[in-house]
Amino acid sequence: MSGYSVTEASPRQKTIAAVLVMTYTLITLMPLVWIIATGFKTPADAISYPPKVIFEPTLEGYVNLFTTRTRVTQEQLQAMGPPQTWYDAIVRQYDMVIAGPSRYGERFLNSVIIGFGSTFLSVFLGTLAAYAFSRFKVPLKDDLLFFILSTRMMPPIAVAIPIFLMYRTLGLSDTHLGMILLYTAVNLSLSVWLLKGFIDEIPREYEEAALIDGYTRFQAFVKVVLPQASTGIAATAVFCLIFAWNEYAFAVLLTSGTAQTAPPFIPTIIGVGGQDWPAVAAGATLFLLPVMVFTILLRKHLLRGITFGAVRK
Amino acid sequence: MAEIAIRDLRKEFGAFTAVKSSTFTIGDGEFFMLLGPSGCGKTTTLRMIAGLELPSGGEIRIDGEDVANRPASQRDIAFVFQMFALYPHMNVRRNIAYPLASQGMPRDQIRARVDEVARILGISNMLDRPVGGLSGGDRQRVALGRAIVRQPKAFLMDEPLGALDAEFREHMAEELRALHDRIGATTVYVTHDQLEAMQMGDKIVVMNHGVVEQFGLPQDIYDWPATMFVADFIGSPAMNFLPFNGTVTPGAESVSLDGISVRVPMQRAAASGRLVLGVRPEHVTLDDAAPYRGRVEAAEYLGTTQIVTLDTAQGSLKARIPSSRAVRVGEHVGLAFTPGTLTLFDADNGQALLSEGNERVLAHG
Numbered sequence: 001m002s003g004y005s006v007t008e009a010s011p012r013q014k015t016i017a018a019v020l021v022m023t024y025t026l027i028t029l030m031p032l033v034w035i036i037a038t039g040f041k042t043p044a045d046a047i048s049y050p051p052k053v054i055f056e057p058t059l060e061g062y063v064n065l066f067t068t069r070t071r072v073t074q075e076q077l078q079a080m081g082p083p084q085t086w087y088d089a090i091v092r093q094y095d096m097v098i099a100g101p102s103r104y105g106e107r108f109l110n111s112v113i114i115g116f117g118s119t120f121l122s123v124f125l126g127t128l129a130a131y132a133f134s135r136f137k138v139p140l141k142d143d144l145l146f147f148i149l150s151t152r153m154m155p156p157i158a159v160a161i162p163i164f165l166m167y168r169t170l171g172l173s174d175t176h177l178g179m180i181l182l183y184t185a186v187n188l189s190l191s192v193w194l195l196k197g198f199i200d201e202i203p204r205e206y207e208e209a210a211l212i213d214g215y216t217r218f219q220a221f222v223k224v225v226l227p228q229a230s231t232g233i234a235a236t237a238v239f240c241l242i243f244a245w246n247e248y249a250f251a252v253l254l255t256s257g258t259a260q261t262a263p264p265f266i267p268t269i270i271g272v273g274g275q276d277w278p279a280v281a282a283g284a285t286l287f288l289l290p291v292m293v294f295t296i297l298l299r300k301h302l303l304r305g306i307t308f309g310a311v312r313k
Numbered sequence: 314m315a316e317i318a319i320r321d322l323r324k325e326f327g328a329f330t331a332v333k334s335s336t337f338t339i340g341d342g343e344f345f346m347l348l349g350p351s352g353c354g355k356t357t358t359l360r361m362i363a364g365l366e367l368p369s370g371g372e373i374r375i376d377g378e379d380v381a382n383r384p385a386s387q388r389d390i391a392f393v394f395q396m397f398a399l400y401p402h403m404n405v406r407r408n409i410a411y412p413l414a415s416q417g418m419p420r421d422q423i424r425a426r427v428d429e430v431a432r433i434l435g436i437s438n439m440l441d442r443p444v445g446g447l448s449g450g451d452r453q454r455v456a457l458g459r460a461i462v463r464q465p466k467a468f469l470m471d472e473p474l475g476a477l478d479a480e481f482r483e484h485m486a487e488e489l490r491a492l493h494d495r496i497g498a499t500t501v502y503v504t505h506d507q508l509e510a511m512q513m514g515d516k517i518v519v520m521n522h523g524v525v526e527q528f529g530l531p532q533d534i535y536d537w538p539a540t541m542f543v544a545d546f547i548g549s550p551a552m553n554f555l556p557f558n559g560t561v562t563p564g565a566e567s568v569s570l571d572g573i574s575v576r577v578p579m580q581r582a583a584a585s586g587r588l589v590l591g592v593r594p595e596h597v598t599l600d601d602a603a604p605y606r607g608r609v610e611a612a613e614y615l616g617t618t619q620i621v622t623l624d625t626a627q628g629s630l631k632a633r634i635p636s637s638r639a640v641r642v643g644e645h646v647g648l649a650f651t652p653g654t655l656t657l658f659d660a661d662n663g664q665a666l667l668s669e670g671n672e673r674v675l676a677h678g
Contacts, residue, residue, distance in 0.1 A: 208392070
């Protein structure tokens with residue numbers, strides 16, 4: 001006879017849990033699957049009704065994403081001879097030729113610079129501040145911590161107009177530096193609070209042992225505290241990156257050219273030559289990748305990081 | 314190796330005084346115990362000696378040099394933490410080698426020193442293991458290894474056995490003492506366990522509420538406590554306190570407990586009012602002829618001895634007597650006190666009254 005256990009789930013409970021988790025996973029994955037699939041459809045397939053689940057994949061969306069194209073007449077097409085490359089061939093089906101690269105690459109690179117730059121800065125400053133708050137007697141510590149947190153008590157976009165005016169005056173509008181500083185400022189409160197929690201969990205004795213072993217405070221911080229905080233730092237970095245990477249409102253407002261990130265750029269693709277949903281979907285798919293890869297790389301740290309300190313070892 | 318002299322050392326945390334003007338000297342090569350209940354300031358004192366806490370005032374001299382305001386890294390001392398504080402991201406060898414690495418010692422020399430220390434501590438076989446999987450005792454040995462590898466001027470230990478199982482603690486205490494006898498390093502050891510302090514220490518400082526209550530040899534402190542706190546804190550069961558009202562004049566050799574005369578060591582000072590007679594349980598004997606009477610309340614059998622709890626006119630009293638003497642609960646017995654061992658206290662301030670017996674011990678403290 002199977003015993004009744006208070007800690008172990010019964011087979012039936014496990015089945016129910018599995019079904020719930022799988023259902024939830026399917027629901028959350030649906031839009032992603034749809035976006036990725038749309039990226040490989042032709043524009044006609046993308047808007048066909050009823051929606052096509054089985055379709056012939058094409059790289060048209062990706063070609064359109066990375067290029068600008070101009071329409072040419074049949075005579076001109078014939079005069080040009082056969083297409084030189086596979087993507088030329090795709091474009092010519094629509095009586096068009098490639099005029100040059102699109103701005104997607106640049107915008108994507110902007111996202112990388114601004115996203116990773118602000119993440120690095122948020123985590124770097126956050127770690128130093130969190131260590132100080134955790135270890136030293138800081139005058140008005142509690143008030144300062146509350147003040148830092150209070151920047152999160154409204155949606156960041158609520159201060160959009162003052163920031164817009166400030167940036168215009170300072171010449172920071174549409175610059176990489178401006179966007180890095182802005183995202184760092186928004187993320188810093190999260191980073192300080194998260195990291196303070198992680199550093200609080202690291203017993204002071206480790207640093208004290210290092211101090212006694214002949215190391216300076218800074219050496220103890222770098223050699224003993226940082227390795228122990230790596231889990232927390234990784235988790236914090238993921239959160240900061242996800243925010244900075246996906247941020248849309250400020251990016252729309254403050255960038256238009258040189259520093260424009262991918263999120264405000266991707267919707268503009270739609271206007272180029274009709275409703276090109278596959279190109280938009282392709283842009284979104286590629287845009288998802290870096291954060292996905294980053295999160296998967298740090299997954300082990302992340303899982304431990306989120307539950308860190310919840311249970312005493 | 315070094316002598317550590319503490320002069321008027323103070324520490325305040327805001328309005329709270331953790332250590333009040335303390336003065337004592339730790340001799341070169343001594344195994345020195347800082348003993349007291351939790352919150353008495355013993356750990357704060359140790360941390361000030363280590364340089365982990367800056368004193369509010371006073372001097373800490375290591376080998377004659379005032380180091381009170383130097384950072385820990387410049388004091389050349391080693392510290393063993395209660396929770397060991399082994400670096401969790403390093404293996405055993407790197408943990409032990411870490412203090413040497415900070416001195417920029419060449420690698421082959423570090424290797425040789427670590428191997429030697431590991432041999433002394435019997436942990437040679439686990440040098441390449443991560444510290445995470447070690448047992449409490451082995452972690453303790455690694456922590457000791459990290460301390461002795463540097464050959465520092467002094468070892469400071471903050472309840473190093475506190476995190477071990479009771480069974481293993483005994484064994485480790487012996488090992489520690491043997492290690493000390495072998496390398497002869499000045500050791501300052503913080504504990505709240507009076508047995509541990511008496512068992513291992515060459516000298517003991519008893520602290521309470523940030524004040525040094527008494528400082529001396531374990532036996533002197535046990536036999537001739539300077540205050541009622543020390544008398545109560547040291548010894549198990551603690552010293553019996555028999556309160557009475559009376560007068561003591563210099564030269565007196567007895568006091569009167571409710572009209573019953575009790576012989577005490579010859580007194581050196583005058584006192585009157587609320588007094589307390591202190592008597593260790595082993596200095597109480599059952600003697601039917603004795604005028605001081607008590608009624609047996611309970612008896613705890615401990616093998617060769619038994620602890621008998623008696624009800625007397627002055628309250629409850631415990632006697633440690635041979636198990637061979639049969640006692641019955643409810644029985645009325647006469648109680649005799651070994652005269653040369655008694656201490657009188659002033660109940661108002663808790664201080665021992667100076668007598669022929671304790672003047673040698675208390676005169677310098």
